[in-house]
Amino acid sequence: MKPWGQSVHPLTNVARELRLSVLDMINSAGSGHLGGSFSSLDIMTALYFTDIFNFDRDHFILSAGHLCPTLYAILAKKNKIKNSLLSTYSQIDSILEGHSSSTVPGVEFSSGSLGQGLSFASGLALGDKDHHTVCLTTDGEHDEGQIWEAIMFANKYHQGNLINIVDYNGQQIGGTTNEIMPLEELAAKYIRFGWTVQTINGHDYYALQKALKIAKNSSIYPACIIAKTTMSKGISFMENDYHYHDVKKLSPEVYKLAHNELEK
């Protein structure tokens, strides 16, 4: 979807910095959900570093709270929180909890228990019809019945100002989503539930921008963007391997290998 004559999207450099930041955060904490933080990173980059939405007015609800390292890195880059805080992630005296907490400036929703964010986003979109509410869920999270309750609700209330982006990396903590609980055909399910659906490559900034603009212009239909992603995107030896859903302390060798790949 790349326009002629343009080789590197301006967001590429932003995302590279963020990935390094997230890697360092998880490395210094000695644990964190690396796989999903990296698969969702380009999505969150497109949300926060384009002018499609303004999250001083529009709302971003991170339903999957374990992806918070990426959100924290973004908030630091946006000067909502101090950059020096990032190295304190999940430490006892830090405001950066292991799962996202609304006590952090710029975080609208405390999460960690999966499946709740879309309900919250629906309520928020209903109460604030002048702005858009963008929710980020994961494919694995769709095992939760509450997600489907919210999907039905958004259809009933014609929530054109609600967008749900699914970070579809095909993996969850104990295996592929297909093994754990088959989800397909997800796009067809959303359509049958009354939503508009776009399926895109969740690492293609052109595709992400276009999809977000289309979703934003929806009048009465809630909009779903199924963003096909790669778990641990950017670190080749961790990609698409569910063992990297969450990581413990990285060895100095592994950290260096990962760091070098991301710097390229």
Add this chain to the structure above:
Amino acid sequence: MNWKNSNLSSMREAFADTIFDLAKDDSDLYVVSVGLRPSILMDKFALRYKTRFIEVGVAENNAAGVSAGLAKSGKNVFLCTYACFSPGINLATIKQSICENNLPVKIIGFHGGLLTGELGSSHQMLEDIALMRSLPTMEVFAPLDSIETIKMTRVLAKSNRSTYMRLVRPDTPSCYPPKKGFTIGQSQILQTGKDVTVLGYGPILTQAIGLKPSLEIINISSIKPLDEKTILKSIKKTGRCLVIEDHQQIGGLGEAVATLILKSGLKCKFAQIGVDNQFGRSSHDPLDLYRLYGLSTTDIITKINYLISKK
């Protein structure tokens, strides 16, 4: 107080009427319903305030999440359904989406206790107070009767904290002193006495009114925060305490008061009336259930005599 010869009135109706009145002046007041609109007497509200009556369907987790989101946008939200479903089903969503986000959703739990009668165990919520009082930031209330329901609803509508209020299904005696108001964190002395302090919440407490010997009956409608000062002052005077509740003894007000007494160092003879680690069951006359589960007026008299007899 004998219920059969009393003027009975409906707490459900009192709540529904009060909410309807409050919505006139508060254009941000929303009711989130979970598929039980007729039973929670919200037909009138739904008809008059169509856009502020949000029907979520039989989906308690989504209801708690939507309520939290609405509250986040600045709305004054009452989440209304049976207590056995909310918080019975959606505890984790209440904890995270409402409490951890520090949002002032008012959760109204209808059909609390054995008083729910013939609907049986599945619909008789006996664990709501235990669940709700254990959540950080959550405040917990249970009015005595329809009069207090009105006063309490008006106060809670102005509260900016996460709130749980328990109501009951049948019509019950009205005996709340009309001149007394309701304040969060304060109890009301319904009857002064010197021999036994009787504490409780909800209609079951009215069973103790007028019994012998000299009872100091205190209505603990604010269960959390608890009016520790008034409770301890009375126990210091009487040296005996009976806690009455239509709820499991485990996790209820009785445990809260027992802990309070132990921490205070006061000497006190203590007894409890409440459901003793059992499920409820059906009965068309809920007072038959009180007799079966040891919560009747006769049982209260037995416990008082036991406390009096103890040296």
